[in-house]
C-alpha cells in the first residue's frame with residue numbers, strides 16, 4: 001500500500017492558498033499524505049499544510065539547482081516518488097504544476113491526467129473536461145504510480161487538523177541542466193490573478209477601448225475580483241492575451257463570473273463554464289449568454305457596471 | 318533544419334458534440350487541425366529554411382483530411398500512424414510518434430501544440446521528448462533561434478513569462494501568440510493533394526493500443542438553462558443583482 005504525494009506549487013518562495021484544496025482532495029486517501037516542496041531554499045509551510053491533513057512535509061532539492069531548471073524539478077519529483085513509496089501524486093494545474101507533473105510522469109512512464117475537475121483518490125478515477133468543456137469525461141488511471149493534476153479552485157479546502165513531520169530529500173538528477181530559466185518577466189498588476197480569483201469580471205468587444213476597461217477594474221477592486229476579457233476584446237487590442245478567458249485563453253472556475261458585453265460564444269464558455277454562478281450583462285435580450293447563465297441583466301454595461309460598483313460598495317462595504 | 322510537426326485531427330471547436338453510447342460521439346462533424354498545432358505548423362514552416370517539414374499524426378484514417386489542410390499550409394509530407402480507437406492514451410500516442418520519427422529521420426526540432434482541444438491531455442509532447450531523449454518546453458508564446466540555441470518565452474499565470482534557454486534539438490509545445498498561422502491559397506490546396514501521406518498501422522510499430530488511462534464515460538456538460546432575467550433601470554437592476562448574489566446564490 002503506497003502513499004499519496006501532494007506536489008506543492010511554490011511561487012516566489014511562497015505557498016499560495018490554492019494549494020490547500022489539493023491537500024483536501026488527497027486527505028481522504030489511504031497512506032501518508034506527503035507534501036513535496038520542490039525548491040532550492042526551504043519554504044516555511046508546515047503549519048499551514050498540516051492544518052489541511054498533510055502528514056509529512058518533504059523539502060525536495062537536487063544535486064544541482066532546481067529553481068532555474070525545470071528538467072531537474074521533474075526528475076527530483078520522480079526520485080521523491082520512488083523514495084517515499086508514492087503511488088498517487090496530486091498537484092495543482094498551474095503553468096508550473098502542469099509542467100512539473102508532465103515531466104515527472106514522462107520520467108516514470110506513469111499515466112497522468114491534468115486539469116481534472118473532480119477525483120476519487122482511492123479509486124484513481126477523475127472527471128475532466130473534453131471538447132473545451134462541452135463534455136465531461138470519466139477517466140480511470142492504472143499503473144504503479146499515477147499523476148493527477150487538479151484544476152485551481154475545483155476542490156474547496158477544508159481544515160482537517162493534525163500534525164506533520166518534516167524532512168528533506170536530495171535527489172540525484174544527473175544529466176539535467178539542458179533547460180535553463182534565465183529570467184522571469186513579471187507583469188506588475190494590481191489586480192488579482194485570473195486563475196486564482198474567486199470572482200471574475202470580464203469585458204468583451206463592446207467595451208470599445210482599452211481605457212474603458214477601467215470601469216470594470218473599478219468594480220473589481222471593490223470585491224477583490226480579477227478582470228478578464230473575451231478574445232474579441234483581446235484581438236481588438238483592448239486587453240492583453242493574458243487576460244483572455246476561453247478556449248484559447250485561460251480556463252477559470254471562480255465562485256462568481258460576471259460577463260459584461262460578452263455574447264457568450266462556445267469558445268468563451270469553454271473557459272468559464274465551470275464557474276459556480278454566471279452573470280451576463282448584455283444589451284441584447286437574445287444574446288446567447290442569457291440562455292446559459294444564472295442571472296441575466298438586460299442593459300447597457302456602461303450604465304450597469306458603474307451602478308453595480310455602487311451597489312457593491314453600499315451592500316458589502 | 319529538418320522539422321517534425323505533430324498534429325491532431327480534432328472536431329472543430331464550434332461543432333456540436335452529440336454523444337453516442339457511453340464513450341463515442343457522432344463524428345460526422347467538421348474536423349480540423351487542432352488549433353494549437355496550427356501554431357506549430359506555422360513555426361515549422363518559418364524555421365525549416367528550405368528543409369523538409371514533416372507532419373506526424375496519430376489518428377483514424379479520416380485524419381488524412383486534416384493532414385491535407387496542414388500540407389496546404391506548406392508542409393512537405395506526412396506520416397499518419399493509424400489507430401481504430403477514438404481516445405488513445407497520451408503515452409501510446411507519444412510512443413507511436415517517437416517510433417515514426419525515429420524510422421524517418423533526425424529531427425532538428427519537434428513542434429507540437431501545447432494541448433489538444435478534444436481530450437485536452439497537455440502532456441504528449443513531454444512523453445515524445447522523453448522517448449527521443451530530447452529536452453522539452455511547453456506553453457511557448459515566443460521563440461528565437463540562434464547558434465543552435467532557442468531562447469523561449471513561456472507563459473505563466475497573470476501574464477508573466479519565463480525566459481528559457483535550451484539547446485537544439487528540442488521538443489516545443491506551442492501556444493497562442495507564437496505566430497499567426499497562414500491561410501492556404503487555392504493553388505496550395507491543390508498542390509497538397511499530391512503530397513505524400515504515408516500510413517503506418519499502429520500494430521506495425523509493435524505498440525499496444527491499450528494504455529494506462531481509459532475513458533469510461535462521456536456525458537454532456539450540464540447546461541444552466543435560461544437565466545433569471547433582471548430588468549429595469551441600471552441602479553435598480555444592480556441592486557437587485559447584488560441582493561440575489563448575497564441571499565440566493567450566496568456567493569458574496
Ligand SMILES: Cc1cc2nc3c(=O)[nH]c(=O)nc-3n(C[C@H](O)[C@H](O)[C@H](O)COP(=O)(O)OP(=O)(O)OC[C@H]3O[C@@H](n4cnc5c(N)ncnc54)[C@H](O)[C@@H]3O)c2cc1C
Pocket residue numbers: 203204205206229230231232233244245246247248249250260261262263264265266267268271281282283284287288299300301302330352
Ligand atoms: C478556434 C477559436 C478559438 C476561440 N477562443 C476564444 C477564447 O479563448 N475566448 C473567447 O472569448 N473567444 C474565443 N473565440 C471567439 C469566440 O467565438 C467569439 O468570437 C468571442 O468570444 C466574441 O467576443 P465578444 O463576446 O466580446 O464579442 P461579440 O460576439 O461581438 O459580442 C459582443 C456582445 O456585446 C453586447 N453589447 C454590445 N454593446 C453593449 C453594451 N453597451 N452593453 C452591454 N452589452 C453590449 C452585444 O449584444 C454582444 O452580445 C474563439 C474562436 C475560435 C474560432
